[in-house]
Amino acid sequence: MRVILDTELCEANGQCEIMAPDLFRVQADNTVKYEANPDEDRRTEVEDAVEACPTRAIRIKS
Amino acid sequence: MATRSAPEEVPHFDLSNPEFSALADEVHAARDKAWFARSNYGVVALRHEQVGALLRDRRLRHGLYSWPELNGVTEGPLHHWWINNLNSQEGDDHRRYRRLLNPLFAPKSIERMAPGFQALTHELIDRFAPTGRCEFVSEFCEEFSARILLQLVGVGESSWRELQRMCGEFGISMGVNIAKELPRIEAALAELYEFTDELIAARRADPGEDAITGLVKTCDSGELTGDELRNMIVMLVFGGLDTTKNQMGIALDVFMRHPDQWDLLAERPELGGRAVEEVLRIEPTVLWISREALEDVEIEGLAIPQGTTVHLLTESASTDPLVGGDVPFDITAEHHPRHLAFGGGPHHCVGHYLARTDMREALPILAKRLRNPRADGPAEFRPWTGLGGPLSLPIAFDPGDAEGRA
Ligand code: HEM
Numbered sequence: 001m002r003v004i005l006d007t008e009l010c011e012a013n014g015q016c017e018i019m020a021p022d023l024f025r026v027q028a029d030n031t032v033k034y035e036a037n038p039d040e041d042r043r044t045e046v047e048d049a050v051e052a053c054p055t056r057a058i059r060i061k062s
Numbered sequence: 063m064a065t066r067s068a069p070e071e072v073p074h075f076d077l078s079n080p081e082f083s084a085l086a087d088e089v090h091a092a093r094d095k096a097w098f099a100r101s102n103y104g105v106v107a108l109r110h111e112q113v114g115a116l117l118r119d120r121r122l123r124h125g126l127y128s129w130p131e132l133n134g135v136t137e138g139p140l141h142h143w144w145i146n147n148l149n150s151q152e153g154d155d156h157r158r159y160r161r162l163l164n165p166l167f168a169p170k171s172i173e174r175m176a177p178g179f180q181a182l183t184h185e186l187i188d189r190f191a192p193t194g195r196c197e198f199v200s201e202f203c204e205e206f207s208a209r210i211l212l213q214l215v216g217v218g219e220s221s222w223r224e225l226q227r228m229c230g231e232f233g234i235s236m237g238v239n240i241a242k243e244l245p246r247i248e249a250a251l252a253e254l255y256e257f258t259d260e261l262i263a264a265r266r267a268d269p270g271e272d273a274i275t276g277l278v279k280t281c282d283s284g285e286l287t288g289d290e291l292r293n294m295i296v297m298l299v300f301g302g303l304d305t306t307k308n309q310m311g312i313a314l315d316v317f318m319r320h321p322d323q324w325d326l327l328a329e330r331p332e333l334g335g336r337a338v339e340e341v342l343r344i345e346p347t348v349l350w351i352s353r354e355a356l357e358d359v360e361i362e363g364l365a366i367p368q369g370t371t372v373h374l375l376t377e378s379a380s381t382d383p384l385v386g387g388d389v390p391f392d393i394t395a396e397h398h399p400r401h402l403a404f405g406g407g408p409h410h411c412v413g414h415y416l417a418r419t420d421m422r423e424a425l426p427i428l429a430k431r432l433r434n435p436r437a438d439g440p441a442e443f444r445p446w447t448g449l450g451g452p453l454s455l456p457i458a459f460d461p462g463d464a465e466g467r468a
Binding site: 008011012013014015018019021026030048051052054055056 | 114118156157160161164165167168169170398399400404406407408410411414
């Protein structure tokens with residue numbers, strides 16, 4: 001699956017990291033490093049991150 | 063970027079003075095000088111950048127954590143609730159709770175509640191509309207906020223008055239009378255637990271597809287204890303009630319000062335979402351958020367020793383000129399970065415999407431049906447410290463129909 005993070009919207013609150021710590025990580029410079037092509041079996045966690053993001057910056061492309 | 067002032071130049075605020083206002087010009091003047099000020103309760107952060115950074119900083123814990131202990135409440139039911147509630151948790155424990163709560167606040171499930179928010183708004187307005195006047199806090203905000211939370215947890219809305227009363231009494235724990243009023247606070251907590259236990263029992267007897275049933279199942283599978291579940295539900299109800307009530311009251315008050323924007327909202331209900339953001343930017347009910355340094359921290363040259371309390375002023379940060387926040391109230395505008403009325407970082411308001419959605423639905427309906435709202439007697443406000451908002455807001459208006467026609 002493909003994950004897209006809108007860096008314009010992202011405010012580095014880190015809720016994605018709370019939901020899926022090994023797929024998303026807030027960096028010291030307030031950008032988020034993330035796994036853009038996680039395995040299909042991680043879908044639930046990615047969906048959790050999508051829902052938890054306060055700025056709705058994360059999308060699942062496919 | 064921030065200028066480092068010598069200590070004698072740094073403004074000092076008395077946060078416990080009931081005359082102090084977190085919205086005052088002196089706060090904004092201090093913000094122009096430096097990113098922080100000092101107070102009788104530690105450092106006060108004033109600018110968006112540093113407030114945001116402090117909210118995200120894991121070297122600080124939630125400032126309310128130590129509140130009961132500082133006041134001599136070191137054991138018993140209130141203490142137990144407090145140190146186990148969501149905002150007292152950090153790290154893995156916090157993470158576990160937030161993950162379990164995620165389905166309850168998932169945007170798609172909150173969106174399904176939107177028609178109910180509209181119906182509730184109309185129902186409440188129907189009662190007083192023909193008279194052309196109301197006391198907006200008691201006739202709208204209180205019932206609106208309580209019934210929305212009851213809708214969220216899926217129990218009968220007729221108990222809304224009880225819920226308001228219990229939360230009101232329990233809320234004394236947030237103030238300086240925590241020790242003196244402990245018996246009353248703990249009696250309210252016992253009632254809230256009873257309310258929670260009934261709700262859980264009802265779900266167990268008649269499980270649904272909803273998120274509360276989901277939490278009860280999680281509990282039955284051993285991932286969450288019964289004690290944690292009731293604690294969590296009390297936190298949600300308590301955390302959502304006064305905030306929603308106050309923010310709705312503030313919204314009407316703000317719009318009464320901006321009648322052209324109220325008219326615009328009535329004409330263009332699709333601006334409801336942005337209207338909510340603008341109200342939150344210029345007049346958030348949660349006026350400050352506190353943190354406590356778990357270790358010695360240095361922020362832009364300012365040493366914050368371990369144990370120091372830091373107060374983060376939300377309105378000051380959200381209207382910071384350095385992020386373009388010093389602009390007039392305008393419901394067509396969008397701001398980046400956004401306001402900090404819901405906090406930020408790990409403790410970012412878990413109920414933000416609910417709060418945003420219920421206000422987004424309610425405000426345009428109010429704008430259509432309460433035309434030309436104006437003061438109808440003196441309003442009373444809480445002090446603009448901690449949690450702000452009107453205590454009473456008597457208004458007169460010209461009744462409009464659902465299309466906004468007077
Ligand atoms: C306009 C309405 C609201 C405002 C302005 C607001 C504001 C806030 C703020 C500023 C925080 C962060 C506190 C901190 O970091 O110390 C917060 C946290 C929280 N809010 Fe809200 N809130 C609102 C509505 C709600 C609702 C409707 C609920 C629940 C149904 C809720 C439940 C909570 C909870 C449980 C937390 C703690 C989160 C954590 O510690 O992880 N809030 N809220």
